[in-house]
Amino acid sequence: MTFLYLFLTLALLIFLYLLIFRYKVPWVPIWQKDLDRLNELIELSDNKVFYDLGCGNGRVLFYFAQKYPQVNFIGIELSLILYFICQFRKYLGRYENVKIKLGDYMKTDLNQADYVFVFANQEPMQQIGAKIEKKVHKNLILISYCFEINNWQDFLIKKDKPSPADNIIYIYQYQKKKKY
Numbered sequence: 001m002t003f004l005y006l007f008l009t010l011a012l013l014i015f016l017y018l019l020i021f022r023y024k025v026p027w028v029p030i031w032q033k034d035l036d037r038l039n040e041l042i043e044l045s046d047n048k049v050f051y052d053l054g055c056g057n058g059r060v061l062f063y064f065a066q067k068y069p070q071v072n073f074i075g076i077e078l079s080l081i082l083y084f085i086c087q088f089r090k091y092l093g094r095y096e097n098v099k100i101k102l103g104d105y106m107k108t109d110l111n112q113a114d115y116v117f118v119f120a121n122q123e124p125m126q127q128i129g130a131k132i133e134k135k136v137h138k139n140l141i142l143i144s145y146c147f148e149i150n151n152w153q154d155f156l157i158k159k160d161k162p163s164p165a166d167n168i169i170y171i172y173q174y175q176k177k178k179k180y
């Protein structure tokens, strides 16, 4: 019996490690209450494409996919367990406007993106900004939960923190610089 408990505890620890701690940006979902705040801050247009880079369990994706059936949602997730959780939620909810892709968002082509949502970390956020500047050839709206992109002040259109206890939401309107 003791052996069984030990085995189950070990299995649970491995599961939690794979689920949460394995990557540079661990799985911490956006606060549930902030979904409505996010919805107040952005309005999505029909037939546009919304990416969630590191979509976790799909909290942001499925919330907006239900509100905007005419928008295409793409979630990129590196963790296999979270990817399957999203696929299962997509299947249960019959979301036809949601695609979940297993992979690294740093290697994802964002040239089809109109909106990009990211809840990452300080360092990956700078890398995502640099990647967009280098690889994306169009304008887009980037929404960052908690972390700013240091050299994107010119693109910042909203910074929302209703109270000291709230997390900051940054909204950037990225504009591809013209080469002369």
Ligand SMILES: C[S@@+](CC[C@H](N)C(=O)[O-])C[C@H]1O[C@@H](n2cnc3c(N)ncnc32)[C@H](O)[C@@H]1O
Pocket: 023, 024, 025, 026, 027, 028, 029, 030, 052, 053, 054, 055, 056, 057, 058, 059, 060, 076, 077, 078, 079, 082, 103, 104, 105, 106, 118, 119, 120
């Ligand atoms: C802080 S969580 C945010 C989850 C979700 N976007 C939300 O707001 O609820 C970050 C997620 O990004 C995933 N992740 C980390 N690095 C990644 C990468 N390079 N490519 C794809 N997903 C990644 C993690 O597995 C985790 O699920």
